[in-house]
Amino acid sequence: MSEKNQHGKRTARDRLAAERDKHKAAERRRRTLIVGASVVCVLGLAAVIGVVAANSGKSKPAKAGPAVAPSGAQGKDSLAIPVGKDGAKSTLTVWEDFRCPACQAFETVYRPTIHELTNAGKLRVEYHLVRLIDGNLGGTGSLRAANAAACAQDAGKFSAYHDVLYENQPKETDDAYADNGKLIALAGKVSGLDTPAFRTCVKNGTHDAWVDKSHQAFQAGGFSGTPTVLLNGKNIIQDRTMTPAKLKQTVEAADQG
Template identity: 70%
Template sequence: MSENNQEGKRAARDRLIKQREQEKARERRRRTLIVSTAVVGVLALAAVIGVIAANSGGKGNKASKSGPAVAPSGATGKDSLAIQVGANDAPSTLTVWEDFRCPVCGQFENAFRDTIHELENTGQLKVLYHLVTLIDGNLGGSGSLDAANAAACAQDVGKFSAYHDVLYRNQPQETDDAFGKSSRLIELAGKVEGLDTPDFRSCVQDGTHNTWVQKSHTAFQNGGFQGTPTALLNGESIFPKKGNEPITVANLKKWVAEANKGKQPGKVTSSPSGS
């Protein structure tokens, strides 16, 4: 009788342990679904906000420098308005239109930065960045313009990608025009090895590439795009979704793999993600 009781207790205990494990597994799946849905939902909502911004945005309040547009070193594309990161012969191209003050752009970069760099570093993808000044036009200030100019100054010495990431990692609130201060942009340059030099400081303070940035913004307006960020994979919009599929890390990798099927990766000579 005693042995039967012990076996019964063990069986009950085993059932209880199994039940608890099943409950934990269900809870993990539930949390994963909630987080995944929240990320997609935030990005989708942000895209709507971006549409509003695109429809109302202007060029900002800061007067542009007189004279012709000075493109940063290595700028490419039509009218040299794009900054490329990644191998020239990468089989796929991601075109991104961004505003450094745009909170949705910050969410996009923070969500997909590591994946994009992975695809760049393995020669699967090159990225063409176009800089926009929507928030300056909507909220006033000059942070969009000044940050874009500073990023172009970083491109002059081959450090665009690293500085681009630093700016988004330290993005202020949308209503805070912190990037409108040269001192803040120079301070952040200190996070990129070898960037904070007298030439870089002069480029930032003088607004060397301001007219080029504003020309890029005009191209954005004339392009009929709906908001920032705009992300196009080989010319097809993928933000906030591609067809009926929402953009996620897994989907982005899948879309690039599908586009690159049967193609050789590009030759990467150095890490596009910088220091």
Template identity: 75%
Template sequence: MDLGPGRRGAPPRFVLRDVSEKNREGKRTARERLAEERDKQKKAEKRRRVLVVGGAVVGVLALAGVIGVVAANAGKDKPDTAGPLTAPSGANGEDGLAIPVGEESAKSTLAVWEDFRCPACKGFEDGYRSTIHELTDSGQLRVEYHLATLIDGNMGGSGSVHAANAAACAQDAGKFPEYHDVLFENQPAETDDAYAKNSRLIELAGKVDGLATGAFEKCVEDGTHNSWVAKSHEAFQKGGFSGTPTVLLNGKNIYQDRSMTPAKLKRMVQQADKG
């Protein structure tokens, strides 16, 4: 067929229409893919928001559960502190609220306010225990221990009261320093009210030679010194102290001294001993 001058070899028009349609189809397909991708992103973002909100709800519920447990424990198994005030043997100071360790003739006195559930108190004891023993054994230092029940009030439970009563019972048996150390060495987590169980306190007495006796067990089970413990904590509150431990060397709060170390404490006591 003769296409005439100037038209020989020109592409048929239907081919151009086909290419144009393909281009439009390609653009349409690209738009659809873009729309689909955006739709996927929206759905993914929606799922993410649902997960975040759901996680937040779970977190709030979990926190509420913890608060509920603490609140439930706060009033549970509270020891009777309304009985007659019975100070442990050898207690001295105002109202007989201090348990002394060391020679009365020592020129330095260390007043220590502690709670057997208090992690910071354990930290102090772990760091200073050997130095304090060395100084009390040498007659250079006298320590007066005051027992508080701060953690019972903050966390709920009654482990602070029970442990303090057991420590006072150990004082009756002449075993306070040894049992005091055992309680801090075996201190449970702050949120674990393990010391509320007299059975645990009696079990730990087995780590002190001669303490696990019928008299000690009865003293622990009866809560003989509970009222004394309550009076001791009342004195702690009236003292205006910021927390436990509070450590006073000859009336000066040394626990707040950031430069204080066992070595520095030892030097201060030795200097006082030399006059």
């Protein structure tokens, strides 16, 4: 073999090795992002303000009144907002807080795959909205954003507005979502959502008591932090081998029976 050919093969091997190293590094960064952010949500910045997970969720309750579930809510006490086909063979249960950076991290990594699977009718997602960060850091942004998302569900626009809230999420310590005006302004990013009915629902806190009831169910479930994500009952956040590709493979295998 000529020296030139040998050099060419070495160069190709070097490129492949470099690509493998690059992929491994990207995967490590992805896992660090989700795990690291999850610690922030569980502890509520305990190192800074002395709040521990055991005290999480002790936010002031919403205004007194009946728990008005949003249109189409399902499950026990109508606390789940469903996205996807009812007959899908796999169900992803997501407990989330719109102020939580780990929830945003999960969305950033998994959203394209989740959308692909729900659109194909292979996966059904049940979203449960909680206000963990309100309890950890104070404020009402988690509650106000969750109520607004429930109002979007009434309008049949939950999924799109859900994504907008994460795309525009303020810093965890910034209670910007406590401002109903901001939440209404963000509705302008979803076609057909900013209507008088939506504005009234947001301003009146129509679903506030329902959000509190959902948060109580989260606490009763013994979950340690947000996001808590269960695929057919199994916690995938705790599964260090889980990736979007593996999630897709698992769901598609179940779909094929």
